[in-house]
Amino acid sequence: MLWKIFNSVFFSTMFSQASAVTLLRSQLSDPNALCNDGSQAVYYHQQDVRDASSKVLVVLAGSGYCSTIEECSLRCTEQPEPCSSPGAQILEKEGGVWSDQFSPFDGHFKVFVPSCSSDSFSGRRI
Numbered sequence: 001m002l003w004k005i006f007n008s009v010f011f012s013t014m015f016s017q018a019s020a021v022t023l024l025r026s027q028l029s030d031p032n033a034l035c036n037d038g039s040q041a042v043y044y045h046q047q048d049v050r051d052a053s054s055k056v057l058v059v060l061a062g063s064g065y066c067s068t069i070e071e072c073s074l075r076c077t078e079q080p081e082p083c084s085s086p087g088a089q090i091l092e093k094e095g096g097v098w099s100d101q102f103s104p105f106d107g108h109f110k111v112f113v114p115s116c117s118s119d120s121f122s123g124r125r126i
Contacts, residue, residue, distance in 0.1 A: 020094040022047055023112055025086070035116035036076050036083035044091050044112040057097060057108040063115040072118050086114050 023044035033041040063082035066072040076083035091112065100106050 019100070020092040021098045021100070021110055023091040023093060023110070025089045025091075035085045036072060036118050037080070037085075037116075039085035039116070041116055042085050042114070044114070046110050049109075053107060053109055055105075055108040056111065057105045058111045058113060059097065061112065061114045064118070065120045066118045075118060083116060083118060085116050 024047055025042050025044055028041045028043065035041055064075075066075050072083075093110075093112065097103060097105050098110065
């Protein structure tokens with residue numbers, strides 16, 4: 001019985017203290033960083049870049065990909081959201097890697113890169 005009470009108090013305290021991480025939208029300045037629909041690609045970062053430490057966590061969001069012009073055209077017609085730059089100025093992320101409590105990424109400056117180009121984040125060598 002005592003063990004059940006301890007677990008109940010411990011876990012409710014541990015998980016109730018988790019708070020959301022606020023991320024701000026920034027546009028990429030490279031003119032080649034474009035989404036499928038031609039909009040400029042964006043990324044989100046924690047509020048104050050000056051708080052960035054030597055530890056940075058970059059999360060690349062996947063949303064599937066296409067490999068031909070026809071596939072991409074069909075994909076973006078049927079599902080326009082993953083083919084366009086997100087419009088939200090602020091994102092709130094919580095739990096998992098976003099948590100600053102009980103996470104191996106506690107103290108990391110966090111960056112979120114949404115996918116909007118339907119590629120596999122493999123890049124392009126110039």
